[in-house]
Amino acid sequence: METAFDAIVIGSGISGGWAAKELCERGLKTLVLERGRDVKHIKDYPTANMHPWEFKHRNRMPLAFKEANPVITKAAGFGEDTAHFFIKDEDHPYVQEKPFDWIRGYQVGGKSLIWGRACQRWSDNEFKAPGRDGYGISWPVGYADIAPWYSHVEKFIGVCGNKDGIEAMPDGEFLPPYDFNCVEQHMRDTIREHFPGRHVVQGRWAHLSEPKQIHFDQGRGKCLTRTLCMRGCPYGAYFSSNSSTLPWAEKTGNLTIRPFSVVHSIVYDEKSGKATGVKVIDSTTKEEHIFNARIIFANASSLNTNLILLNSISNRFPNGLGNDSGLLGKFIGFHIYRGSANGRIEGFEDKYFYGRNPTECIIANYRNLYKHDMDFFGGYTIFTGGYRERVHGLPDGEPQFGAEFKEAVSKPGNWRIYMYMQGETVPKKNNQVYLSKDKKDQWGIPLLVTDVGYDENDEKMVADFLKESRLMLEKVGCKDISTHDNKQAPGLDIHEMGGVRMGKNPADSLLNEHNQLHACKNVFVTDGACMTSTGNQSPSILYMALTARAAAYAADQFKNGRL
Numbered sequence: 174m175e176t177a178f179d180a181i182v183i184g185s186g187i188s189g190g191w192a193a194k195e196l197c198e199r200g201l202k203t204l205v206l207e208r209g210r211d212v213k214h215i216k217d218y219p220t221a222n223m224h225p226w227e228f229k230h231r232n233r234m235p236l237a238f239k240e241a242n243p244v245i246t247k248a249a250g251f252g253e254d255t256a257h258f259f260i261k262d263e264d265h266p267y268v269q270e271k272p273f274d275w276i277r278g279y280q281v282g283g284k285s286l287i288w289g290r291a292c293q294r295w296s297d298n299e300f301k302a303p304g305r306d307g308y309g310i311s312w313p314v315g316y317a318d319i320a321p322w323y324s325h326v327e328k329f330i331g332v333c334g335n336k337d338g339i340e341a342m343p344d345g346e347f348l349p350p351y352d353f354n355c356v357e358q359h360m361r362d363t364i365r366e367h368f369p370g371r372h373v374v375q376g377r378w379a380h381l382s383e384p385k386q387i388h389f390d391q392g393r394g395k396c397l398t399r400t401l402c403m404r405g406c407p408y409g410a411y412f413s414s415n416s417s418t419l420p421w422a423e424k425t426g427n428l429t430i431r432p433f434s435v436v437h438s439i440v441y442d443e444k445s446g447k448a449t450g451v452k453v454i455d456s457t458t459k460e461e462h463i464f465n466a467r468i469i470f471a472n473a474s475s476l477n478t479n480l481i482l483l484n485s486i487s488n489r490f491p492n493g494l495g496n497d498s499g500l501l502g503k504f505i506g507f508h509i510y511r512g513s514a515n516g517r518i519e520g521f522e523d524k525y526f527y528g529r530n531p532t533e534c535i536i537a538n539y540r541n542l543y544k545h546d547m548d549f550f551g552g553y554t555i556f557t558g559g560y561r562e563r564v565h566g567l568p569d570g571e572p573q574f575g576a577e578f579k580e581a582v583s584k585p586g587n588w589r590i591y592m593y594m595q596g597e598t599v600p601k602k603n604n605q606v607y608l609s610k611d612k613k614d615q616w617g618i619p620l621l622v623t624d625v626g627y628d629e630n631d632e633k634m635v636a637d638f639l640k641e642s643r644l645m646l647e648k649v650g651c652k653d654i655s656t657h658d659n660k661q662a663p664g665l666d667i668h669e670m671g672g673v674r675m676g677k678n679p680a681d682s683l684l685n686e687h688n689q690l691h692a693c694k695n696v697f698v699t700d701g702a703c704m705t706s707t708g709n710q711s712p713s714i715l716y717m718a719l720t721a722r723a724a725a726y727a728a729d730q731f732k733n734g735r736l
Contacts, residue, residue: 174429174431175429176462176463176464176465177464177465177466178201178202178203178204178429178464178465178466179196179201179202179203179466179467179468179731180192180196180201180202180203180204180466180467180468180469180470180727180731181203181204181205181206181450181451181464181466181468181469181470182196182203182204182205182206182469182470182472183206183436183451183469183470183471183472183473183478183481184205184206184207184283184471184472184473184474184477184478184700185205185207185281185282185283185414185419185430185472186278186282186283186284186285186414186472186474186700187283187284187285187288187414187700187713187716187717188472188699188700188701188716188717188719188720189205189207189283189414189470189472189473189700190282190285190413190414190417190418190419190422191326191418191699191716191717191720191721191724192470192472192697192699192720192723192724193205193418193419193422193428194418194419194421194422195720195721195724195725195728196422196427196468196470196724196727196728197422197423197425197427197428198421198422198425199724199725199728199732200425200427200728200732201427201468201728201731202427202429203422203427203428203429204429204430204431204464204466205419205428205429205430205431206431206434206436206451206453206464207279207280207281207283207430207431207432207433207434208279208432208433208434208435208436208456208473209260209278209279209280209281209283209432209433210279210280210281210432210433211280211281211430211432212258212280212281212282212286212405212415213281213415214405214409214413214415214416214420215405215407217405218404218405218406218407219257220253220254220255220257220404220405221401221404221405221406221407222407223254223404228253228254229253230253231253232252232253232254233252233253234246234251234252234253234256241261241262241263242261242262242263243262244262244274244275244276245259245260245261245262245276245277247274247661247665248274248276248665248667249289249665249667250287250403254401254403254404255287255403255404258278258280258286258287258403258405259276259277259278259287260277260278260279264279265277265279265614266612266614266620267620267621267622267623268609268612268620268621268622268623269622269623270622270623270624271623271624271625271626271662272626272662272663273623273625273662273663273664274661274662274663274664274665275476275623275664275669276664276665276667277474277477280432281414281415281419281430281432282413282414282415282419283414283474284474284667285412285413285414285415286403286405286413286415287403288413288667288713289711290378290379290380290402290411290412290531290532291376291377291378291533291535291556291710291711291713292327292330292332292334292345292377292378292379292711292713292714293342293377293535293537293554293710293711293714294320294323294342294343294344294345294377294710294714294715295316295319295343295708295710295715296316296340296341296342296343296542297315297316297317298340298341298541298542298543298552299706299708299709299710300312300314300315300316300319301315302541302545302550302551302706303600303705303706305545306541306544306545306550308550308551308599308600308630309504309599309600309705309706310600310674310676310677310678310681310682310705311676311677311705312675312676312705312706313675313676313677313682313685313686313705314675314686316343318686318722319715319718319719319722320343322718322719322721322722323345323346323714323715323718324345324346325718325721326714326717326718326721327345327346327347327714328346328385328387329387329417329418330379330412330417330717331348331379331380331381331384331385331388331393331412332345332346332347332348332377332378332379332380332714333347333348333349333350333351333375333376333377333378333380333381333382333532334347334348334350334374334375334376334377334378335347335350335374335375337372337374339372339374339537340542341372341537341538341539341542341552342372342374342377342535342537342538342554342710345377347377348380348381348382348383348384348385349382349383350375350376350377350382350532351375351376351378351380351382351398351530351531351532352375352530353375353534354526354530354559355521355524355526355559356518356521356559356560356588356590357373357534357557357558357559359518359521359559359649359650360373360534360557360559360590360649361373361374361534363648363649363650364536364645364648364649367648368539368645368648370539371536371537371539371645372536372537373534373535373536373557374534374535374536374537375532375534375535376530376532376533376534376535377532377535378411378531378532378533379411379412379714380396380410380411380531380532381393381394381395381396381409381410381411382395382396383395388409391409391416391417391420391421392409392416392420393408393409393410393416393417394408394409394410395408395410396408396410396411396531397410398528398529398530398531399529400529400530400531402531411531431453431464433455433456433457434453434454434455434456434462435453435454435455435456435616435618436451436452436453436473436481437452437453437454437461437481437484437616437618438451438452438481438484438485438486438494439451439452439469439471439481439482439485439494439696440452440463440485441485441487441489441490441494441693443487443488443489446489446693447467447693447694447695448469448494448693448695448696449465449466450463450464450465450466450469451463451464451466451469454616454617454618456616459616467695467731467736468695468697468727468731468736469695469696469697470697470698470699470720470723470724470727471673471696471697471698471699471700471702472698472699472700472720473700474669474700474701475505475669475670475671475672475700475701475702475704476505476606476621476623476669476672476702477621478672478673478698478700478702479501479502479505479606479621479672479673479702480606480608480618480619480621482494482495482496482501482673482698483496483501483502483606483607483608484608484618484619490692490693494690494693494696495673495683495690495691495692495693495696496683496692497679497691497692498679498680498681498682498683500602500674500681500682500683501672501673501683502605502606502607502672503602503603503604503605503671503672504600504601504602504604504605504671504672504674505604505605505606505623505625505669505670505671505672506598506599506600506604506669506670506671506704506706506707507598507625507663507664507666507668507669507670507707508595508596508597508598508666508668508707508709508712509553509594509595509596509597509598509627509631509634509635509666510593510594510595510596510659510661510665510666511594511596511631511635511658511659511660511661512593512594512596512635512638512639512642512656512657512658513591513592513593513594513656513657513659514591514592514593514639514642514643514646514654514655514656514657515589515590515591515592515654515655515657516589516590516646516647516649516651516652516653516654516655517587517588517589517651517652517653518559518587518588518589518590518649518650518651518652519587519588519650519652520650521588522587522588525561525585526561530558533556533557533558534556534557534558535554535555535556535557536554536555536556536557536592536645537554538552538553538554538709538710539552540552540553540634540637547633547637548633549630549633549634549637550597550599550630551596551597551598551599551630551634551707551709552596552597552709553594553595553596553597553634553638553709554594554595554596554709554710554711555592555593555594555595555638555642556592556593556595557590557591557592557593558590558591559588559589559590560588560589560590560591561585561586561587561588561589562585562586562587562588562589589651590646590649590651592642592645592646594634594635594638594642595666595668595709595710595711596631596634596635596638596709597634597706597707597708597709598630598631598707599628599630599631600671600674600705600706600707601628603624604624604625604626604671605624605625605672606621606622606623606624606625606672607621607622607624608620608621608622609621609622623664625663625664625669626663627663635658639656639658642656643656668701668707668711668712669701670701670702670704670707670712671701671702671704671705671707672702673698673702673703674702674703674704674705675688675703675704675705676705679691679692682705683698684697684698684703687722687723687726687727688703688719688720688722688723689723694736695736697723697724697727699716699719699720699723699724700716700720701716703716703719
């Protein structure tokens with residue numbers, strides 16, 4: 174195949190797909206490198222329409238598989254129906270200096286096939302708070318810079334939601350939301366009455382509740398609310414690279430996708446002071462290839478992008494490409510998913526709901542919004558909802574089969590309300606990743622070492638959520654309330670961020686306001702590695718907005734001969 178392109182994108186997931194779309198639309202011949210296998214929309218979703226009884230183990234994994242894969246089997250959404258979109262632990266080992274569950278999906282489309290799909294915008298507070306309150310550095314961009322790109326992305330991918338006018342979670346370009354059920358309506362009204370400034374809103378999710386022409390033009394259709402999303406949606410009703418951005422880029426005639434391509438490093442030219450290409454190892458033949466381009470986008474997912482840059486050494490950059498500050502791989506962040514709460518609510522037994530809801534309700538962040546007024550930094554989003562318990566059987570001694578059993582299990586149980594947190598973490602220099610000095614993978618690339626953990630700020634935030642969630646459930650009218658700190662290791666949030674953070678000053682950051690490496694301007698990083706802080710909202714839509722913005726800038730610079 175050809176080896177020279179205008180642009181190379183490393184990774185085909187949520188941000189890589191957007192980089193490819195924007196660059197190809199602007200006329201750049203673009204190569205997308207993917208370390209995993211090829212996955213074609215619809216064709217390669219083998220379990221999409223399978224019934225529960227068609228799975229050999231009824232959607233559970235055998236004990237031997239769990240014992241061989243202690244990390245990946247912890248992941249949300251992992252099961253017999255989705256296992257083909259996750260990698261086995263042995264396929265890409267890493268070193269855990271501290272417990273860290275690194276969840277990965279190596280295929281064309283990456284984790285866009287198995288993401289949670291929540292799409293809350295950051296408010297201006299998330300961009301300003303780290304610098305304002307002194308727990309991080311200032312972002313080189315603000316909400317006003319990103320807002321038009323949020324809109325650009327939302328219109329294309331399709332995001333359902335309601336315009337609620339909440340400053341903590343700005344409104345976007347929404348398709349109709351999925352309705353509250355009766356308990357969720359009650360919760361919304363009660364919390365609004367008793368907790369001023371706290372808002373229960375309908376989920377802002379990347380689902381086509383009512384597709385528009387742009388979505389039909391992509392070949393996508395209406396969400397049928399099957400809630401089988403992580404198997405791959407044959408209707409393209411939730412956004413993924415496979416159903417949306419990559420086919421759109423392909424239609425331009427400017428896209429080349431090369432799967433089975435493990436990126437070893439980015440090649441740097443000492444004379445020009447620019448990157449000239451990407452060194453790749455074919456995962457099947459182990460052959461090395463170098464592909465050349467004038468622009469390179471690193472979108473391999475946060476930790477893999479750190480790994481690639483750390484392994485991209487030269488005389489100019491002996492400690493990793495662009496690493497003049499010595500901060501490459503440091504200030505790794507993540508989201509706290511440790512806290513949850515649940516309670517039984519009475520009084521709605523005569524009411525029910527019909528159909529499934531692929532979204533969840535959201536309680537927008539209400540902590541440290543306008544100033545630092547808690548004993549911890551940052552805030553947290555709460556995901557919540559009301560549901561009917563399922564009766565799985567009858568008490569001991571009662572029939573466990575037959576007509577009486579069927580009648581018993583067909584009746585809904587009590588109504589319950591759940592809540593769980595998604596908390597911001599404080600960027601810390603000692604939360605870091607680096608390359609192993611003596612361990613390598615099957616392609617001769619040093620293994621990544623993860624040295625990331627919780628701190629006192631995290632503990633205080635979890636404690637606050639547990640206290641406040643109990644108070645809210647009590648006011649809503651719940652009984653038998655339980656709260657829980659699962660103490661899970663970082664990583665299972667699958668929201669790892671940082672290591673190649675944006676900033677105004679090259680002394681304390683690696684990327685500028687356009688996501689360019691300060692010291693190597695034709696390399697852009699727009700996946701989670703670029704994050705200066707973590708915020709509390711789900712981050713994927715911000716990655717997409719930052720990517721679209723950076724790709725538009727890169728294409729403009731390319732055409733003007735500056736890159």
